[in-house]
Amino acid sequence: MEKLQSLSVHNSVVINNLTERLQDSNNKLSSMSEERDLLLANLTEITKEMEKLQSLSVQKYTCPAGWRMFRCSCYFLSSESGSWSRGRQDCREKGADLVVIDSTKEQTFLSTFTDEETWSWIGLTDKDKEGTWKWIDGTPLTLRQCEVTGSSRYWETNQPDNGGGDPKWGEEDCAHMRSGKKTEDNWNDRSCDASLRWFCEKNAGV
Ligand SMILES: [Ca+2]
Ligand SMILES: [Ca+2]
Numbered sequence: 388m389e390k391l392q393s394l395s396v397h398n399s400v401v402i403n404n405l406t407e408r409l410q411d412s413n414n415k416l417s418s419m420s421e422e423r424d425l426l427l428a429n430l431t432e433i434t435k436e437m438e439k440l441q442s443l444s445v446q447k448y449t450c451p452a453g454w455r456m457f458r459c460s461c462y463f464l465s466s467e468s469g470s471w472s473r474g475r476q477d478c479r480e481k482g483a484d485l486v487v488i489d490s491t492k493e494q495t496f497l498s499t500f501t502d503e504e505t506w507s508w509i510g511l512t513d514k515d516k517e518g519t520w521k522w523i524d525g526t527p528l529t530l531r532q533c534e535v536t537g538s539s540r541y542w543e544t545n546q547p548d549n550g551g552g553d554p555k556w557g558e559e560d561c562a563h564m565r566s567g568k569k570t571e572d573n574w575n576d577r578s579c580d581a582s583l584r585w586f587c588e589k590n591a592g593v
C-alpha cells in the first residue's frame with residue numbers, strides 16, 4: 388500500500404513536471420511566432436521600399452510622349468519643315484536643342500529613325516567661320532571625330548561643299564542628315580534657309 392502511495396506521488400511529480408515543460412514550450416512557441424510575425428512585417432516593409440525604389444529608378448529615365456529614348460537622351464523628329472533657326476527655336480521651346488551627335492551609335496540610331504528617306508537639320512554649323520564646323524554646344528567637329536571609334540566621317544562624298552560655288556545653292560552653313568537610307572556618310576551642308584525637318588535632343592528626365 389505504501390508502495391502504491393509513493394508511486395502515485397511520483398506520478399504526480401512527473402505530471403507536474405511535464406505540465407511545466409509543456410507550458411514552457413508553449414510560451415517559447417508563442418514568443419517565436421511573435422518574432423516570426425515581426426520578421427514577416429519587416430520583410431513586407433522592405434519589399435515595399437524596394438518596389439518604390441525600383442519604380443523611382445525606372446521613372447528617372449523617361450521621355451515625353453512623342454519622343455524616343457536612346458541611351459538616356461530623348462529624340463524628336465519634327466513633322467513640320469522649316470529653316471535651321473526655326474528648327475532650333477522649336478527644339479528650345481520644347482526644352483531641348485538640335486541634336487549633337489557624339490557617337491557612332493547615336494549616328495546609327497538617328498539614321499534609322501525612319502524607314503523613308505528624311506532630310507533633317509542637326510545641330511552642326513559653320514556660320515561663325517566658313518569651313519570650321521561646330522556643334523551648337525560649342526564643340527568643334529574635329530574633337531568629336533577623334534572620340535568616335537571606327538568610321539568617324541559622316542559627310543556624304545564630296546560634302547561639305549558650301550554649295551560648290553553654284554549660285555543656285557548659295558552659301559551652305561548648316562548641316563542636315565539624310566536618314567532612312569545610309570547609316571554613315573549621310574550628312575550634307577545646305578543653305579540655313581532651306582526648309583527641312585529637324586531632330587531635337589534632350590536628356591531623359593523624371
Ligand atoms: Ca547626343
Ligand atoms: Ca559653309
Ligand SMILES: [Ca+2]
Pocket residue numbers: 546547548549550551559575576577
Ligand atoms: Ca552641300
